[in-house]
Structure formats: structure tokens, C-alpha cells
Amino acid sequence: MSEDEGMIDDIHNGHDSDDIIMPSEDKLLFAERIFSRLNPSSIGEIPSLIHKKAKTVGGIFAGYAVFWWLTVLQVEDEPAFESIFFGPEFLTITILAPCLIFLGSLLSDFSRELGQLFPGLASGIMFVLAVLYTFEPAIMGLMGDVETGDAIWKTFRLAVLCTTVLMAAKLLIDAWLLVWVKEFMEKNPGIDYSNSGEEFPPVEQAELETEA
Numbered sequence: 702m703s704e705d706e707g708m709i710d711d712i713h714n715g716h717d718s719d720d721i722i723m724p725s726e727d728k729l730l731f732a733e734r735i736f737s738r739l740n741p742s743s744i745g746e747i748p749s750l751i752h753k754k755a756k757t758v759g760g761i762f763a764g765y766a767v768f769w770w771l772t773v774l775q776v777e778d779e780p781a782f783e784s785i786f787f788g789p790e791f792l793t794i795t796i797l798a799p800c801l802i803f804l805g806s807l808l809s810d811f812s813r814e815l816g817q818l819f820p821g822l823a824s825g826i827m828f829v830l831a832v833l834y835t836f837e838p839a840i841m842g843l844m845g846d847v848e849t850g851d852a853i854w855k856t857f858r859l860a861v862l863c864t865t866v867l868m869a870a871k872l873l874i875d876a877w878l879l880v881w882v883k884e885f886m887e888k889n890p891g892i893d894y895s896n897s898g899e900e901f902p903p904v905e906q907a908e909l910e911t912e913a
Contacts, residue, residue, distance in 0.1 A: 732885055734814060735878045747883050754876035761869040765862065769795060772858050780851045782841075786833055791855060794834050798859055799866040801831040806870035814878070835859040 741747055773779075773795050782791040789797055805827035812821030835856060842852025 732882050735882050739875055739879060741879075744886065747879050747886075751876050751879045751883065754872045754879070758869050758873045758876065761865055761872070765799075765865045765869070768865070769862060780848065782838060782847065782851075782855060784834060784837055786830065786837070789834075791838075795859065795862060798831045798834040799862045801827040801834075802863045802866045803870045805831065806867060807874065810874045831863055835863055 739750070741750060773792065779791065782794075783789070784794060805824040808820040808824035808827070811817060812819075812824065838847060838852040838855035838859070841847040842849040
């Protein structure tokens with residue numbers, strides 16, 4: 702290779718390195734916040750965490766569906782109940798309250814991670830409505846408007862359904878955030894990631910240590 706050709710290669714290499722597009726600062730900060738909150742022990746652990754959380758969410762939703770089918774749809778002679786908040790019946794409330802919890806959880810995390818105001822306000826309204834729907838039967842039972850045993854049974858079922866959906870929503874959001882970080886790292890392999898002030902090893906080094 703001549704000296705002129707070597708100089709041309711160096712010029713091309715210099716241009717290639719200058720053309721590397723770095724991610725925005727917002728994306729870097731977002732990735733750091735996810736690492737700090739979810740606290741993975743290493744970069745190589747992220748796919749395993751995604752799998753575990755996704756599998757757990759699937760199991761929770763399956764249990765939720767079975768519980769709802771057995772304790773709501775299969776119950777005969779269910780005493781009528783109509784909420785004073787916009788008038789939905791009990792069957793509708795068993796669907797509406799968990800949906801409010803699920804959407805509220807999504808909007809709450811969206812507001813927290815991205816610093817958005819409106820999603821946080823909407824999530825607060827949804828959580829309050831879900832709590833009102835859940836404990837309304839018990840309150841009505843204490844006031845004597847509904848039979849006490851039936852009121853407690855209704856509130857118990859709603860509390861279980863809403864709590865189950867809340868757990869599933871939190872895990873699903875965490876899994877989605879980990880998927881985003883995984884894709885972000887694959888697109889930007891040269892960036893050093895840190896967790897609680899401790900730097901993770903580069904991807905190549907982590908793979909070699911795993912193989913060893």
C-alpha cells in the first residue's frame with residue numbers, strides 16, 4: 702500500500718468516526734433512570750428480567766380471568782347493586798374499576814418517567830374513581846342501604862381484582878421499559894452504562910465473562 706493510499710484511508714476513517722450519531726441527552730437520562738429504578742445487576746441480565754416479568758404478568762392476568770369468571774360470572778342470584786357514581790351496575794364495575802387501575806398505572810409511570818403533567822393528573826382521577834367503586838359497597842353496607850354480608854363480598858372481589866391488575870400493570874411497565882433499554886443499548890453499543898454509580902462492563906467483556 703502506498704503512502705497516498707494510507708492517507709486516504711485515514712481521512713475516510715476520520716469521516717466515519719465523525720458521522721456516528723449519538724443519542725440525545727434526554728434518551729441517555731431516560732436510560733439512566735430506568736437502570737437506577739429497576740436496578741439490574743448487569744447488562745446481560747436484562748433479557749432474563751424481561752422474560753421473568755412478562756411470564757409473571759401472563760400468569761397474573763390468567764389468574765385474574767379465572768377469579769373474575771368464578772366469582773362474578775358464575776355467581777347465581779347476585780343481588781342487584783348500582784353505583785351512585787355515574788350509575789354502573791356491579792358487573793360493569795368489576796370491569797371498569799380494574800381498567801381504571803390499569804390505565805392509571807400506565808399514565809402514572811408515563812408522567813413520572815417523562816415528566817409530563819397531564820398524564821399524572823389523569824392517573825390521579827382514575828385511581829380515586831377506582832377506590833370509590835371498590836369501597837362503595839362496603840360503605841353502603843355500613844349505612845344499611847345494602848345487606849352487610851353482600852356488601853363486604855362485593856368489596857372483597859373488587860379489591861382482589863384491582864390489586865391484581867395493579868401488580869400486573871407495574872410489572873408490565875417495568876418489562877416494557879427494560880425492552881426499551883435493551884433496544885437502546887443494541888443501537889448504541891459504544892455507550893457506557895452505569896447503575897448506582899458503578900459502571901457496567903462493556904457488552905463484549907460481559908459476554909466473555911458469561912462464556913467463561
